[in-house]
Amino acid sequence: LSTRFSLAYLAFFGFMNVYALRVNLSVAILSMVNSTYMASHNNSNISGDVCPSSHAHKTLETGEFNWDAHKRSLVLGAFFYGYILTQLPGGYLASRFGGKWLFGGGVLCTSVLTLLTPVAARTSFALLIVVRVLEGIGEGVTFPAMHAMWGSWAPPVDRSRLVSVTYAGSQFGTVVAQPISGILCASTFLGGWPSVFYVFGSLGVLWCIVWFIFAHSTPDKHPRISPAELHFIQSNVEPKDEVLSVPWWEIATSKRVWAISIAHFCNNWGFYTLLTCLPTYLKDVLKFDIQQDGFMSALPYLVMWITINLFGLLADYLRQHNILNTTQTRKTMNAIAFIGPAIFLVATGYGCNKAAAISMICLATAFSGAAFSGFNTNHVDIGSRYAGILMGITNTWATIPGFAGPAVVGLLTEHNPGKSQWQIVFYISAAVYLFGVVAYTLLGTGKEQPWN
Numbered sequence: 001l002s003t004r005f006s007l008a009y010l011a012f013f014g015f016m017n018v019y020a021l022r023v024n025l026s027v028a029i030l031s032m033v034n035s036t037y038m039a040s041h042n043n044s045n046i047s048g049d050v051c052p053s054s055h056a057h058k059t060l061e062t063g064e065f066n067w068d069a070h071k072r073s074l075v076l077g078a079f080f081y082g083y084i085l086t087q088l089p090g091g092y093l094a095s096r097f098g099g100k101w102l103f104g105g106g107v108l109c110t111s112v113l114t115l116l117t118p119v120a121a122r123t124s125f126a127l128l129i130v131v132r133v134l135e136g137i138g139e140g141v142t143f144p145a146m147h148a149m150w151g152s153w154a155p156p157v158d159r160s161r162l163v164s165v166t167y168a169g170s171q172f173g174t175v176v177a178q179p180i181s182g183i184l185c186a187s188t189f190l191g192g193w194p195s196v197f198y199v200f201g202s203l204g205v206l207w208c209i210v211w212f213i214f215a216h217s218t219p220d221k222h223p224r225i226s227p228a229e230l231h232f233i234q235s236n237v238e239p240k241d242e243v244l245s246v247p248w249w250e251i252a253t254s255k256r257v258w259a260i261s262i263a264h265f266c267n268n269w270g271f272y273t274l275l276t277c278l279p280t281y282l283k284d285v286l287k288f289d290i291q292q293d294g295f296m297s298a299l300p301y302l303v304m305w306i307t308i309n310l311f312g313l314l315a316d317y318l319r320q321h322n323i324l325n326t327t328q329t330r331k332t333m334n335a336i337a338f339i340g341p342a343i344f345l346v347a348t349g350y351g352c353n354k355a356a357a358i359s360m361i362c363l364a365t366a367f368s369g370a371a372f373s374g375f376n377t378n379h380v381d382i383g384s385r386y387a388g389i390l391m392g393i394t395n396t397w398a399t400i401p402g403f404a405g406p407a408v409v410g411l412l413t414e415h416n417p418g419k420s421q422w423q424i425v426f427y428i429s430a431a432v433y434l435f436g437v438v439a440y441t442l443l444g445t446g447k448e449q450p451w452n
Contacts, residue, residue, distance in 0.1 A: 003225040004153050004233065008165040010215055011146055014107060015169030017204045018142050020177035021110050021135070022079060024196045025117075027181035029075060030283055031193040032121065033067050051286050051352035051419070064122075069417065071125065073410025076277070078129045080402025082136025087399060090141030091392025092246070094148035098217025099388065103145035104208050109138030111204030118194035143167075143395050148388025150380055152218045155236035157320055159380055160329075160373045164312025167372050171305035171365075178298040238384045238452065246389060250451035256382050257390060259443035263334060263375035264398035266436025270341050270429040271368065273405040274300070274361070277425075280409075284417040286354050296358055300365040307369030311336075315373035326381055326446025334374030334444070338437035340367020342430040349423035375440060382445065383452040 067075070086106075094102050113135045120131040146166060154162045177200060184195045216222040219233045251257055278300075282288040288296055315333055318324045324332065344364035348357055379390040408428065412421045 002229055003219070003222055004155075004158065004162060004229070005165070007149070007153060007215065008162045010211060011103075011149075011166040012169035012172070013207055014103065014211060015142070015146075015167055016173035016176065017107055017111070017200075017207045018139055019170040019173030020200045021107075021114050021204055022139065023174050024114075024177050024181045024200050025079075025132075026076065026278075026280075027178050028185055028193045028196045029072060030280070031185040032065050033072065034065060051354075065125075067125075069410050069414040072280070073406040075128065075132065077403035077406040078132035079136040079139075080272075080399050082133035082138075083140045083402060084136075084396055084399040086137050086140030087144060087396040088389070088392040091144035091148065091386075091389035094141070094145040094388040095151075095246070095386060098221075099145035099147075099149040100211075100215045100217040102141050103149075104211045104215070106138045106141040106145065107204055107211070108208040110135045111201045111208065113138065114197050114201035114204065117197040117201075118191075140399075144388045144392040147379055147391035149217055151384045151387035152237060153233065154380060155233055156326075156381075157236070157316065160315035160319070160377055161309075161312045163377045163380070164308050164315075164372045167376065168305050168308040171301040171308060171369075174301035175298045175305060178301075179295040182295065238448075246386060247451040250449075251383070251386065251390070251393070254382075254449060254451070255443045256378075256445050256449060257393065259440050259445075260375045260378050260382075260390070261394040261397045263338075263371075263436050263440040263444070264394040265401065266338065266432045266439075267368070267371050267375070268398040269401040269405055269432040270345060270364075272401045273409065273425065273429050274345075274365070277406060277409045278361070280413075280417075281422055284413070285419055285422055286352070286357055288354070296354075299358060300361045303362045304365040304369045307366045308372045311370040311373045315377075327444070328446075330374050330378050330381070330446045331441050331444055332374075333370040334440050335437050337368050337371035337374050338433040338440075340364065340370075342433035345426045345433075346423075346430050349419060349426045352419075375444070378444065378446065382447065382449045384448075385452050 090102060090106070113131050117128070117131055120127045150159070150163060150166070180199070181196045184199065185193045187195070189195045190198055219225055219230050222230075282296055311333060315329050318329050318332075319326060341364040344360045344367070348360040348364070351357065375394075379394065380387045383390055409425055412424055
């Protein structure tokens with residue numbers, strides 16, 4: 001119940017909104033698109049390459065938009081074209097002016113644009129793309145802004161837990177958004193699929209009001225923090241005076257920063273492939289219906305939400321009791337987070353047993369939860385003064401999979417959305433994961449860098 005953990009809980013709900021706003025389209029698009037049109041534009045010779053439909057499976061033919069796989073991948077990837085633009089500016093601005101207003105403002109911008117999404121979609125395809133890009137621009141500042149705040153708030157002994165609790169909101173947001181989106185799409189509330197955007201956009205605005213009232217960028221600005229906790233934080237966290245100059249060259253040439261960047265890219269390739277394309281895989285190959293699909297899509301992220309917190313506790317325990325040092329802890333967690341998903345994603349592509357496929361995906365995301373105690377906390381270890389800037393740099397690279405992943409899926413499945421093509425998708429993700437674990441193990445460290 002300390003002030004720093006209260007900030008983590010508040011930020012948890014913030015990232016819950018951030019991801020709910022990001023992923024609701026992944027489920028809603030299944031109701032938006034005319035599936036009869038989709039079927040007529042796919043290869044007709046794939047009947048042996050998809051799983052048989054169950055009696056419960058219902059094909060939705062009422063979607064109002066005639067979008068093929070290429071257009072769907074454009075819609076799903078558009079968010080990330082905007083998201084990549086504000087990573088570095090977000091980190092720099094948060095380091096100069098504090099993360100509170102930047103984080104809250106980013107979520108508010110995205111929430112308002114989410115409320116406008118149904119109007120944009122019905123006006124024109126191009127306008128929908130523009131709105132999604134602008135949403136990405138708004139959300140692009142959120143992770144760098146929060147990392148900048150933890151650079152001031154997070155003592156080393158609590159660091160893994162605070163960061164894990166905060167960013168576990170991302171998974172919980174997915175857990176909440178995907179099944180609720182499925183229920184809303186299948187209902188007649190506010191017209192069906194448009195209600196998805198109205199509900200989550202409104203919740204985002206309400207959270208922003210609470211954040212602006214209760215959050216503070218640094219401990220010394222917090223009116224309710226106890227003197228003992230303030231002293232504890234300030235005596236354990238590198239003081240952050242005004243950042244007059246950033247050691248850009250040292251950061252750009254640091255192999256430690258490159259290690260985090262590579263790991264972040266590789267992690268997000270697998271994660272974003274699942275996040276944006278899993279609902280499509282469940283519907284096209286495993287033949288779930290829209291309501292089942294929302295619940296099944298969310299289950300892996302519920303598992304991941306649990307393991308993020310467990311791995312955070314484990315990482316801090318290992319460090320506090322000197323079982324492993326910081327470098328060993330980060331590399332161990334990273335190896336768990338990359339090797340596990342690489343194995344289980346490949347296994348997902350084989351067979352038509354729905355329970356087995358969902359179990360494999362859940363195991364993949366369970367291991368993936370360790371990443372938040374691996375590379376994802378490492379920015380604060382090596383350069384707490386510039387944690388927001390470092391997150392901006394690595395998340396810039398890590399945003400590329402957000403639009404490249406759906407594009408690759410669209411390219412592979414446009415004319416043949418069958419199992420064999422999805423197996424290629426999962427093999428590509430596994431190869432990227434394995435490259436990431438090797439690179440981070442060779443180049444990463446948990447030691448503070450001289451330029452900090």
